[in-house]
Amino acid sequence: MSATPVIAYDPRHVEHRPRLDLQYGRPTPNPERPARVEAIRDALRTSRWERQVVAPNGFPMELAARVHEPAYLEFLRARAEASATAGIDGEWFPYTWPRDRALDTGTPISGTTPDNAWRAAECALTAAARVRDGAPWSMSVARPPGHHAGAGYHGGYCYLNHAAIVAGFLLEPATRVAIIDLDIHHGNGTQDIFYATDRVGYASIHGEPSWAYPPHTGHPNEIGIGAGVGHNHNQPLPKGTGWGPYRDALDRALEALDVMDPAWLVVSQGFDTFAGDRWGGFELHAPDYAAIGERLRSFGRPLVIILEGGYETSCLADGSLALLDGLDRE
Numbered sequence: 001m002s003a004t005p006v007i008a009y010d011p012r013h014v015e016h017r018p019r020l021d022l023q024y025g026r027p028t029p030n031p032e033r034p035a036r037v038e039a040i041r042d043a044l045r046t047s048r049w050e051r052q053v054v055a056p057n058g059f060p061m062e063l064a065a066r067v068h069e070p071a072y073l074e075f076l077r078a079r080a081e082a083s084a085t086a087g088i089d090g091e092w093f094p095y096t097w098p099r100d101r102a103l104d105t106g107t108p109i110s111g112t113t114p115d116n117a118w119r120a121a122e123c124a125l126t127a128a129a130r131v132r133d134g135a136p137w138s139m140s141v142a143r144p145p146g147h148h149a150g151a152g153y154h155g156g157y158c159y160l161n162h163a164a165i166v167a168g169f170l171l172e173p174a175t176r177v178a179i180i181d182l183d184i185h186h187g188n189g190t191q192d193i194f195y196a197t198d199r200v201g202y203a204s205i206h207g208e209p210s211w212a213y214p215p216h217t218g219h220p221n222e223i224g225i226g227a228g229v230g231h232n233h234n235q236p237l238p239k240g241t242g243w244g245p246y247r248d249a250l251d252r253a254l255e256a257l258d259v260m261d262p263a264w265l266v267v268s269q270g271f272d273t274f275a276g277d278r279w280g281g282f283e284l285h286a287p288d289y290a291a292i293g294e295r296l297r298s299f300g301r302p303l304v305i306i307l308e309g310g311y312e313t314s315c316l317a318d319g320s321l322a323l324l325d326g327l328d329r330e
């Protein structure tokens with residue numbers, strides 16, 4: 001008998017409260033805020049999914065070191081400790097890039113950042129462990145997100161790459177893992193981490209780098225390097241993309257990943273593709289997420305779904321419930 005899917009959630013995510021996002025030197029309120037995940041949690045409470053919400057289990061930190069450089073993990077700890085004195089109001093911002101391992105100025109480090117990022121990773125790992133135990137799918141509803149964090153850098157509100165950590169957890173000598181990234185922003189960190197391997201395939205559908213963060217990656221000609229050639233698939237789409245062309249891109253992405261015959265599919269799911277998201281630009285609506293869920297199930301591999309971005313609370317709530325319904329439809 002297959003295990004029941006779970007939705008992993010840790011209420012302590014509210015301790016992660018980045019205050020500022022510096023954009024072109026201008027301080028703005030950081031949009032990666034607790035209300036994002038709480039909106040989904042509230043929606044689950046009155047849904048048929050409530051009984052499947054579980055607290056995360058503990059996992060060894062060694063799982064982070066499988067995909068992140070040990071020196072970067074030490075850097076995060078050291079910066080967190082220094083943030084109280086070196087930062088502004090307890091938040092540390094980068095000064096010089098090569099030293100500071102930062103992709104941007106929107107991802108401050110505070111004293112609790114490493115613990116909070118690891119708890120989000122543990123939610124993702126809890127979902128992954130459930131799937132490894134036989135559940136057809138499971139989901140992590142946690143923050144901060146992860147797909148912009150590389151092996152040795154943070155950025156895009158991300159510190160640890162949860163999708164990559166899960167892929168490393170599921171990977172065994174005889175199996176391969178596929179990752180599909182459905183956030184509106186290219187998962188530069190995930191791409192970087194697995195760019196040179198044929199063991200983990202990556203496919204992303206995202207806004208064109210000319211208008212969507214990050215501005216330097218996500219082009220179709222980024223196809224992998226060495227053994228990884230042919231295992232990295234980017235589909236940048238124009239502003240205003242709606243369900244028709246998005247569905248076609250999703251089918252192409254799944255087809256590309258199917259070729260490597262992966263045992264598992266990890267899904268970096270953003271809801272910033274929802275029409276009206278402040279960092280978005282696509283025009284997806286709630287029923288489209290149900291259709292995404294159905295298509296992911298029809299891929300035929302167990303799914304680990306990890307929350308990435310999405311900055312409007314109603315879009316996060318409506319999109320998540322619709323996705324779950326689609327996953328359950330078979």
Ligand SMILES: [Zn+2]
Pocket residue numbers: 183184185270272308309310
């Ligand atoms: Zn995003």
